[in-house]
Amino acid sequence: MGIVVANTALVVIIMPAVTRLTLTRFRNHGATRIEAGPSPVVLTGANGAGKTNILEALSFLSPGRGLRRARLDEIERTPHAEPPLGWAVAASLTSGVDVGTGSVPGAPRERRQVCVDGQTARSQTVLAGLLTVLWLTPQMDRLFLEGSGARRRFLDRLVFGFDPAHAGRLSRYEHAMRERSRLLREGPRDTAWLTALENQMATTGMAVAAARRCVAADLSRACAAGIGPFPKAELGASGTLETGLAAQPALPVEDEYRAHLLASRRLDALSGGATLGPHRSDFTVGWRKAGGALLAAESCSTGEQKALLLAIVLANARLLAGQATGPPLLLLDEVAAHLDSARRGALFDEILALGCQAWLTGTDESLFEPLKGRARFISVTDGQVF
Numbered sequence: 001m002g003i004v005v006a007n008t009a010l011v012v013i014i015m016p017a018v019t020r021l022t023l024t025r026f027r028n029h030g031a032t033r034i035e036a037g038p039s040p041v042v043l044t045g046a047n048g049a050g051k052t053n054i055l056e057a058l059s060f061l062s063p064g065r066g067l068r069r070a071r072l073d074e075i076e077r078t079p080h081a082e083p084p085l086g087w088a089v090a091a092s093l094t095s096g097v098d099v100g101t102g103s104v105p106g107a108p109r110e111r112r113q114v115c116v117d118g119q120t121a122r123s124q125t126v127l128a129g130l131l132t133v134l135w136l137t138p139q140m141d142r143l144f145l146e147g148s149g150a151r152r153r154f155l156d157r158l159v160f161g162f163d164p165a166h167a168g169r170l171s172r173y174e175h176a177m178r179e180r181s182r183l184l185r186e187g188p189r190d191t192a193w194l195t196a197l198e199n200q201m202a203t204t205g206m207a208v209a210a211a212r213r214c215v216a217a218d219l220s221r222a223c224a225a226g227i228g229p230f231p232k233a234e235l236g237a238s239g240t241l242e243t244g245l246a247a248q249p250a251l252p253v254e255d256e257y258r259a260h261l262l263a264s265r266r267l268d269a270l271s272g273g274a275t276l277g278p279h280r281s282d283f284t285v286g287w288r289k290a291g292g293a294l295l296a297a298e299s300c301s302t303g304e305q306k307a308l309l310l311a312i313v314l315a316n317a318r319l320l321a322g323q324a325t326g327p328p329l330l331l332l333d334e335v336a337a338h339l340d341s342a343r344r345g346a347l348f349d350e351i352l353a354l355g356c357q358a359w360l361t362g363t364d365e366s367l368f369e370p371l372k373g374r375a376r377f378i379s380v381t382d383g384q385v386f
Contacts, residue, residue: 016131016326017357018058020092024102025077025085027053028383036376038094040351040358044365045380051361054380055135055331057089058359060101060112062133062160063124063167064153067331072103072112097130125167132161132320134313135331136306144285144297144305151283155237158312159215161320161328166211169204176200177274180261184269194265201277202258206250208278209241216283222315228346230311231287231304234294239281285312306338314350327356336360336367345370 017038023029028050034041043051059067076087088102100115101124114121116130134157143150159166180197183189213236220235236242244253260276261268268274285297285308297308317327330351336344348370351358362368368375379386 016329017094018061018091018329019094020090021054021058022088022090023054023057024088024090026057026075026087026089027077029053029057030077030383032383032385034378034385036357038355038357040348040360040371040375042365042368042371042375042377043359043361043380043385044363044368044377046363049380050383051380052137052333053383054385055137055333055359055361058091058329058331059133059135060089061091061099061127061131061329062157063127064157067135067137067333068139076103093131095130099127099130101127123168123171125171128160128167129164132157132325132328133331134158134161134316134328135333136309136313136335137331137333140309141302141305143309144300148280148282152279152281155212155216155283158219158316159211161316161325162215162218162323163211166208169207169211173201173204173208173278176204177277177279180274181268181272184265185272187269189265195262198258198261201261201274202254205257205278206241206245206254209237209239209281210245210250212237212278212281212283213242213245218319219312219315222319223311225315227311227314227318227350229342230314230346231308233297233308233311233315234286234288235312236284237281238284239278240276241278242281303338306335307343310335310339310343310347314347317350317354317356321354321356327354330356330358332358332360334361334363336362337364 018036021034021036023032032054034054043054045051056066056068076085078085086103088100090098090100092098098117101112104111104113112124114124114127116126143154156166156170176197180194180201183194183197216235216237220233223233223235226232241253241257244256257276261274264275286294287297287300287304287308288294297305300308313330317330321327335347339347344367352374360368365377368377
C-alpha cells in the first residue's frame with residue numbers, strides 16, 4: 001500500500017496485485033492454485049515446466065489475446081474433448097475484486113467470457129479498468145524489427161493504464177472499420193450507414209491517436225529523467241493523424257480524416273481496408289547516446305533493444321505509481337538472464353521501490369538472489385507448483 005498527497009488530503013492507493021491465482025485446464029496446468037501477496041513472485045524451473053503458462057494466464061486478466069496471442073482453442077489442456085471441458089483463469093485482486101475468464105461451455109472455443117465478482121461482463125474491455133498488465137517475453141526481442149502491428153499493441157497496452165476507456169475506443173474503431181469494409185465489399189452501398197460508420201471511425205480514431213501521442217510524450221519525459229543504467233529512450237507515435245495533431249487542433253484533423261474516408265471509398269473497396277487511420281500508426285523508439293545523434297531502436301543491438309523495452313516499462317510503472325490506479329502488474333519472462341548484473345540489480349531495486357507486483361520467470365534461481373526474503377519464490381515442475 002502506498003500513500004500520496006493530493007489537494008492537501010491523504011489519498012490511500014492500494015497497489016494493484018493478484019493475491020490468489022487459479023488455473024483450470026490451462027495449457028499443462030490441470031488445477032493450479034497460487035497464493036501471493038503484493039510482493040514480487042519468482043517462478044523457477046526447467047524449460048517447459050509451465051512457468052510462462054502462468055504468465056500467459058495472468059495476461060488474460062487484461063483485454064486481448066494474451067502474451068502469446070494464441071488461438072483460444074490452443075489453450076485448453078484437453079483440446080480434443082467432446083463436449084469441450086473448457087479452461088479458466090480466476091484471480092482475487094488486492095482491490096477486493098474477483099475476476100475470472102475462460103472458454104464458455106457449449107460455445108465456440110474462440111469465445112472468451114469474462115466475469116467480475118460473479119457477474120458476466122459484456123466485453124473484455126471491462127478488464128482495462130481493473131488491472132493494468134504489461135509483459136516482456138523473449139518473443140518480443142524482434143519488436144523493433146518486424147511490422148508495426150506489435151508495436152501498436154505494445155503502446156496501446158501502455159495507454160490502458162492511464163486511460164482504461166482507450167480499450168473501448170479501439171474496439172469501436174475496429175468494429176466500425178470492419179463493418180465499413182464489409183459494406184464496401186458487398187454493395188450496393190448503404191450511403192447513410194457508411195457515413196455513420198465513417199463518423200464513428202473519425203471520432204474514435206482521433207481519440208485513439210491523441211491518447212497514443214499523449215502517453216508516448218509523457219513516457220519519453222519519464223525516460224529522460226533516467227532510470228539507473230537503463231537507456232534514456234525517446235518515444236513517439238507516428239502516423240497521418242498524429243502528424244496532423246502536431247500541427248493543428250484536433251477538430252480540423254478529424255474533419256480531414258472524415259473527408260478522406262469519403263473520398264477513398266472506391267479504393268478501399270478494392271483493397272478491403274482503409275488506407276489511412278490509427279490502425280496504420282507506429283510506435284517509434286530511439287536512443288540518444290551521450291548527446292549524440294538519435295539512434296533508432298531497430299539499429300541498436302539485441303541487448304540494447306531489451307534494455308530500451310525495460311526502460312519504457314519501468315518509466316510507465318513510475319508514472320502509474322503516482323496515480324490512483326497504481327503501478328502495473330509486470331510479467332517478465334526470462335528477462336533476468338539477459339541482463340548484466342548492474343541492470344539486473346537496478347531492475348529488482350526499481351520493482352521493489354515502486355511496490356509493484358512483478359512475476360518473473362527463470363531457469364536459474366541464483367539470478368534472483370537479491371530478491372531472497374523480499375519476494376515469493378515458487379518452483380514449477382510439469383504443470384505443478386511447489
